[in-house]
Structures are given as C-alpha cells and as structure tokens.
Amino acid sequence: MKTYSTGELAKACKVSVRTVQYYDKEGIVVPSQLSVGGRRIYSEDDFKKFHCVCLYKSLGFSLEDIKKIMETEDTYDLLLEVIMKQQEKISDEIHTLEKTKEKLNMVKEEIDNTGTLRLESLDEMEALLDKKRKHRKTDIMTYIFMGCYVLILFVGFPITVSVGGIYPFVMLIIAITLLLGLIFYHSGVNAYICPSCHEKFPIGFFKDMFTLNGGSKGKYLKCSHCGHRGWMKESFPE
Structure with missing residues (x-):
C-alpha cells in the first residue's frame, strides 16, 4: 500500500506543508503512522480524507464544520446540514455585496453627474x-x-x-x-x-x-x- 510523507501529501493535494501539519495538529487528518524518527506517514485512506478536507475547504466550510464531518458516522446527514448553512451564509454575503455595489454605483453616479x-x-x-x-x-x-x-x-x-x-x-x-x-x-x-x-x-x-x-x-x-x-x-x- 502506497504511503505519503508530509511533503508528498502536500504536493499531491497542492497545499503547503504547514497546512498538512496544521490539520494534523487540529485533529482533522491525523497520519496513520509515525516513523521511527517521528515523521508523519499518511496512508491511502489518509490521502482520500485529506482530499475530502480540501474539497470542503474549497466550498467555504469552516475547519470546525469539516472536523465534525470527518468525525461523525452520519457523514452525509451532517454534510447536507453544513451545505444548507453555507448556502445561507453565501446568500447573505451576496446580498451584502450587492448592497455595497449599489452604494458604490450611486456614489460614482453622484460624482459623475454633479462633480x-x-x-x-x-x-x-x-x-x-x-x-x-x-x-x-x-x-x-x-x-x-x-x-x-x-x-x-x-x-x-x-x-x-x-x-x-x-x-x-x-x-x-x-x-x-x-x-x-x-x-x-x-x-x-x-x-x-x-x-x-x-x-x-x-x-x-x-x-x-x-x-x-x-x-x-x-x-x-x-x-x-x-x-x-x-x-x-x-x-x-x-
């Protein structure tokens, strides 16, 4: 079975070594083994878990939510709950950004029209x-x-x-x-x-x-x- 060092995992998932180390420290993706010298050794399952974490992170999930998803047995029920929460958050952010854009357009128009x-x-x-x-x-x-x-x-x-x-x-x-x-x-x-x-x-x-x-x-x-x-x-x- 193929294994990965911290650097190899970071390169395969296109993240920094510090990110891999941080996720281990926070208990999100912990390596299955440690070498005699204390170096992290990640298995194929660890690699798949890390890919899932990267996917969830790209969707804007918080590390707290990601950790809960990775730890729970009812992964898909919790995942749906987090997705709905994230959708609501994004909708609120879009609404806020649209209002800000509207204000910026109004200020620009005011300056264009009145100098x-x-x-x-x-x-x-x-x-x-x-x-x-x-x-x-x-x-x-x-x-x-x-x-x-x-x-x-x-x-x-x-x-x-x-x-x-x-x-x-x-x-x-x-x-x-x-x-x-x-x-x-x-x-x-x-x-x-x-x-x-x-x-x-x-x-x-x-x-x-x-x-x-x-x-x-x-x-x-x-x-x-x-x-x-x-x-x-x-x-x-x-």
Missing part, C-alpha cells in the same frame, strides 16, 4: 438610495406605457384599419391619449441635471413633449438655474 459628493452621512446615502429605487420603479412604468403605445400603434391600429368603420379612429384616439398620458407621467416623475452648475430642475408637460430626446444623453434643455443649454441627464426629483 462632487454631497453625502455626509450613512442616513443621507440610504435616503438617496431609496429615492433611486423608487425612480427605477417609475422607469418600469414608463416602459410599460411605451410598450402599450407601440403595441396599439403597430398592431392594434393596422388591424382596425383592415376592419374599417370607426374602429381606426377609436384606436387612434386611444393611442394619442396613451401617448399624452405617458408624457404627462414622464414629466412628473423625472428631473434633469445640468452638467454646468450640477443642479437638478424639473420640466413641464409641453417642454417634455417638444424638446429633443437623446436617449442615454437625456434631453437637450436650458438649465433653469444657470442658463446653460445642452444635454441634461435624466434623474429623480429632489
């Missing part, structure tokens, strides 16, 4: 995040309105034209009403940031209807604060 960072406390950051989340919901409503408008215009209207009668006029009235409602809603839930003075300002229904929209660039507007004229990015009202 400065006006946030002075965690409470202000949370309040601004809440506003941004609500604004994203209004964006979804805008897309729903737009989808309905496009559906009516390019599907409903041609169908009613083929039917004839008063139906095309009814469908046209519905499309116009929906478009006006979309513009009214859009003008009420959005504001624009001036790239010159970095101040936000809202616009009215008619200005929203007749000013040029540049997609991701925003709208071509005149700032109500400094008079600068140019592309203003869309944002949420103060």
Whole structure:
C-alpha cells in the first residue's frame, strides 16, 4: 500500500506543508503512522480524507464544520446540514455585496453627474438610495406605457384599419391619449441635471413633449438655474 510523507501529501493535494501539519495538529487528518524518527506517514485512506478536507475547504466550510464531518458516522446527514448553512451564509454575503455595489454605483453616479459628493452621512446615502429605487420603479412604468403605445400603434391600429368603420379612429384616439398620458407621467416623475452648475430642475408637460430626446444623453434643455443649454441627464426629483 502506497504511503505519503508530509511533503508528498502536500504536493499531491497542492497545499503547503504547514497546512498538512496544521490539520494534523487540529485533529482533522491525523497520519496513520509515525516513523521511527517521528515523521508523519499518511496512508491511502489518509490521502482520500485529506482530499475530502480540501474539497470542503474549497466550498467555504469552516475547519470546525469539516472536523465534525470527518468525525461523525452520519457523514452525509451532517454534510447536507453544513451545505444548507453555507448556502445561507453565501446568500447573505451576496446580498451584502450587492448592497455595497449599489452604494458604490450611486456614489460614482453622484460624482459623475454633479462633480462632487454631497453625502455626509450613512442616513443621507440610504435616503438617496431609496429615492433611486423608487425612480427605477417609475422607469418600469414608463416602459410599460411605451410598450402599450407601440403595441396599439403597430398592431392594434393596422388591424382596425383592415376592419374599417370607426374602429381606426377609436384606436387612434386611444393611442394619442396613451401617448399624452405617458408624457404627462414622464414629466412628473423625472428631473434633469445640468452638467454646468450640477443642479437638478424639473420640466413641464409641453417642454417634455417638444424638446429633443437623446436617449442615454437625456434631453437637450436650458438649465433653469444657470442658463446653460445642452444635454441634461435624466434623474429623480429632489
């Protein structure tokens, strides 16, 4: 039967010699034999156990949990329990990281849009995040309105034209009403940031209807604060 020294086991499992020694010290994988000189000698079974430990470690299990798994007879029951605990822990970490990423994106966007960072406390950051989340919901409503408008215009209207009668006029009235409602809603839930003075300002229904929209660039507007004229990015009202 093949045996392994500490160095051979470390090399085969791609870990350091210190790791092998530490797992022995903690009683996780203890060598089956000791040489006359007191050196560790690991058997094939020890080698398989060490591979399992490396697998569990790569899954993020704590050494305490790994030791329990290696010592218990109901290995798979305990393993399932540890896996579920680890999944829950990872889910919490992902949620925390996503919130941190959201905050970083918001800070970056604030600096990009205003040229400065006006946030002075965690409470202000949370309040601004809440506003941004609500604004994203209004964006979804805008897309729903737009989808309905496009559906009516390019599907409903041609169908009613083929039917004839008063139906095309009814469908046209519905499309116009929906478009006006979309513009009214859009003008009420959005504001624009001036790239010159970095101040936000809202616009009215008619200005929203007749000013040029540049997609991701925003709208071509005149700032109500400094008079600068140019592309203003869309944002949420103060």
